[in-house]
Amino acid sequence: MHILRVANFVSPTSGGIKTALRHWGQHYQEQGHRASLIIPGPGQEITEEEQGHVYRVPATPIPGKGYSLIWGRASMSRLMDAIAPDALEVSDRATTRWMGRWARRRGIGSVMISHENMTGIMVRRTPVPDRPAHWAADVVNRLSAHDYDAIVCPSEFAAEEFHRNGLAAEVVPLGVDLEVFSPVTDPSARRPPGPGEPLRLVHCSRLSPEKNPALSVETVRELVRRGVDVQLTVFGTGPMLGELVRRAENLPVVFHSYITDRRELAAEMGTAHLAISPGPLETFGLAALEILACGIPVVCCDEGALHEVVGDGGVIKPSTPAAFGDGVQELLERPGAHERARRTAEDFSWPRSADHMLAVHERVRQAVG
Numbered sequence: 477m478h479i480l481r482v483a484n485f486v487s488p489t490s491g492g493i494k495t496a497l498r499h500w501g502q503h504y505q506e507q508g509h510r511a512s513l514i515i516p517g518p519g520q521e522i523t524e525e526e527q528g529h530v531y532r533v534p535a536t537p538i539p540g541k542g543y544s545l546i547w548g549r550a551s552m553s554r555l556m557d558a559i560a561p562d563a564l565e566v567s568d569r570a571t572t573r574w575m576g577r578w579a580r581r582r583g584i585g586s587v588m589i590s591h592e593n594m595t596g597i598m599v600r601r602t603p604v605p606d607r608p609a610h611w612a613a614d615v616v617n618r619l620s621a622h623d624y625d626a627i628v629c630p631s632e633f634a635a636e637e638f639h640r641n642g643l644a645a646e647v648v649p650l651g652v653d654l655e656v657f658s659p660v661t662d663p664s665a666r667r668p669p670g671p672g673e674p675l676r677l678v679h680c681s682r683l684s685p686e687k688n689p690a691l692s693v694e695t696v697r698e699l700v701r702r703g704v705d706v707q708l709t710v711f712g713t714g715p716m717l718g719e720l721v722r723r724a725e726n727l728p729v730v731f732h733s734y735i736t737d738r739r740e741l742a743a744e745m746g747t748a749h750l751a752i753s754p755g756p757l758e759t760f761g762l763a764a765l766e767i768l769a770c771g772i773p774v775v776c777c778d779e780g781a782l783h784e785v786v787g788d789g790g791v792i793k794p795s796t797p798a799a800f801g802d803g804v805q806e807l808l809e810r811p812g813a814h815e816r817a818r819r820t821a822e823d824f825s826w827p828r829s830a831d832h833m834l835a836v837h838e839r840v841r842q843a844v845g
Contacts, residue, residue: 478510479837480561482575484535484568485543485591486515492762493567493591496630496650496829501527503830512559514552516544531555545571553578563837567591569620576623585840587833588624590617590645593780595637596757597686614641621645625840628833631781634759648833649785651826652765656738659771659818660746668808669749674707674728675699677804678748678772680741680763681755683714688777690716691754691795693724695775698797699804700727708752711735711745746770750807753782756795761785769821773813775803789820 481501486494501511505528517532524530533555535544546552556564556578564579564586566572579586594616598609617638621627627645629635638645669675679692692708699706707728710720721731735741745751751772753764756779764774765785774790776782783792790813791806793799807813 477563477837477841478512478559478561479504479563479565480556480559481511481513481565481567482546482556482572483513483515483566484545484571492650492760495762496591497567498527499651499653499826500830500833501525503827504528504834507830507834509834512561514546514555516546529559531559547571549574563587563841565589565833565837566624569594569616573620573623576620576625579625580623583844585626585837585844586624587626587628587836587840588620589628589630589648590620590634590638591630591759593634593637593757593759596780613637617641617643625844626836628836630760631784633781633784646836648829648836649824650760650762650765651824651829652762652769652821653738653826654769654822657742657766657769657821658746659814660743669705672705674705675750675804675808676748677706677708678711678745678751678767679708679753680711680745680751680767681753683710683712683716683720685716686757687714687755688795689714689720689754690723691777691797691800692752693720693727693729694797695752695754695800695804696724696727696729698801702801704805709744709748711741742766742770745772748772750775750804751790752800752804753777753786754795754800755782756780758782765821765824768817771814771818773807773810773817775800775807785820785824787820789817 504511511528514531516535521532535546537544566575567589576586594613598613599606621643628648629645630650635645635647681687683689696708709730709732711732713734751767751774753774753776756777758780761782768789774786776786777795778792791803793803
């Protein structure tokens, strides 16, 4: 089977979607399938990678967002015709929805992966009131379900907005590279901070409003108010970086330069005692899972899908600095917290996730064929 993947929200500094695409593509190839990928690029470029052929095509930048969108239907249709896939996998429900109809006209199966929660985006990131926002999200989701042969979501939270309308959506959890993201060997990193040693916290996510990174900074402010010797290191970049730097003035917060190498990122994060993951709209929480795999317990919010991933590997709290501060102090006193974090992460793997995706494609192919 030749699987063509298309994704819009992929950039040099993007996280979860890009990571999932890479691991799925590599596994597809290892299992004897062909994988191709079309993503935005500054210009036309084709590369051969472990995940298959990658086509970078001209795209229009979104001001202030760090992403670009592929708009040209005619040129994209010609490129997709030239690639001639047996199956289509699209990681975007809006600007590329026409691709489901493209696949149907050519008699091949199509799968749309919903990496975001449309309802949450409408409610939190637009001025539309809650009830009309739900209606608008329902319309978009019904159109997606009509145009594609199957819908895949990475969590029950992401799938709920389809299920509430009686639409089928299969949950395929993402994975984690348990070799790259693994606990550091230094046993001192697993003990609570001693006298004169700060409590080392990490935050890892894109610095954008839907991730609510300001909550991590405000949690540090709360801990300082309580007399806790703490230091937070923020890994990530995004449109809120300047605002967060200003907010963190006079607080023990360090903003680390962006790290592209996954092993380097794992090594840097692995020296922390605890992590904070406040994203209320996370439809999976890959960064939190990678932190758990390093054996670092996580304080996460009770919104979105994070609780589905963190589980026993951390604590789940309301999205307030006081509640997150309580969570930090609870984890410091929890016996075996680091071991439980690692065991939680071991329930997820990329081969298992990719095999599940292949099963979806095979089922769709049989239904279409």
